[in-house]
Amino acid sequence: MNRNDQKKPPSGAAKADRKAETADQSAEAPTRQTSGSGMSPTLQAHIGRHVRAVFDEVAEEPVPDHLLRLLKDLDKGGDK
Amino acid sequence: MPQNVSPSLKEDLVAQIGSLRAFAVSLCGDRERADDLVQETLYKAWNHLSSFKEGTNLKAWLFTILRNTYFSERRKRKREVEDADGSYAARLSTAPEQHGHMDMRDFQIALAELPDDQREALILVGAAGFSYEEAADISDCAVGTIKSRVNRARNRLADRLGLEDTDDGDVDSKIKKTA
Secondary structure, three states, rough: HHHHHHHHHHHHHHHHHHHHHHHHHHOOOOOOOOOOOOOOHHHHHHHHHHHHHHHHHHEEEEEEHHHHHHHHHHHHHOOO | OOOOOOOHHHHHHHHHHHHHHHHHHHOOOOOOHHHHHHHEEEHHHHHHHOOOOOOOOHHHHHHHHHHHHHHHHHHHHHHOOOOOHHHHHHHHHHHHOOOHHHHHHHHHHHHHOHHHHHHHHHHHHOOOOOHHHHHHHHHHHHHHHHHHHHHHHHHHHHHHEEEEEOOOOOEEEHHHHHH
C-alpha cells in the first residue's frame, strides 16, 4: 500500500522493495517472543537472578564495624 | 560537618552501606579496596549532607559519590601504575571459592570479564534496582547508552556461558552439559 502512494517508483526500486518485504516475513516467522535485546524474557530473567545473587551476596553481609564506627565518630562531630 | 542530621537520615545512610559495598566490589573487584571506597563515600556524603535534599533519592546520590570517587582515584592510580586490562578478572578468578555451585562461579567470572561500562550498567539496573534513568544519572550518560550497555552485557553473558533457551521455557547451559 505504501508503494501506491508513491508517484512513479523506478522499477528497480519497486523490486528491491518487494524483496525486502519477503525477507522481513521470513525473518519474523521463526522468532519467538523477544524483548528489545533480541533475548527471550526467560533467558533475561535467568541472567537477572544471577546478577542479583552476585550483588546480594555482598550487599547482605553484615556491615563491617569500622564503617559503622566511622559514622558514629562523624556523628559525634569528631571530624575536622 | 552537618549541624543537625536527622536520625532517620542517619538510619537511611546506614541502610545503604550494604548496597554500596556490593556496588564497590563490582566496580573494582577487590574487597579491601571496596571497603576503602565505601569509607571514603560515607565520609564525603556526611560532609556534604547539606547539599542533599532530604526525601530525594539518597541511594542514587550515594552511588554517584562512590562512582565518582572510584574513577577519580583510578585516574590517579593509572598515572602511577598502569593497571593492565583484565587484572580485575584475574584477581577474581584467584579469589577463594565462595560458591558451592559451579554454575554461579562461572557466572561470577563471566560477569567480571565484561567491559567495565557494561558490567556497571547491568549491576545498576539488574541488581541495585535503579531505573534506566537513574542509572544514566549515576553513570553520567544518556539513557539510551545505559540501555544498550545492559543489552550488550546480557548478550555477552549468554554467549560466554553458552546459555540458551530450551523449548520448555527453561534455560540451558552448554557449559554444564559438557562438564
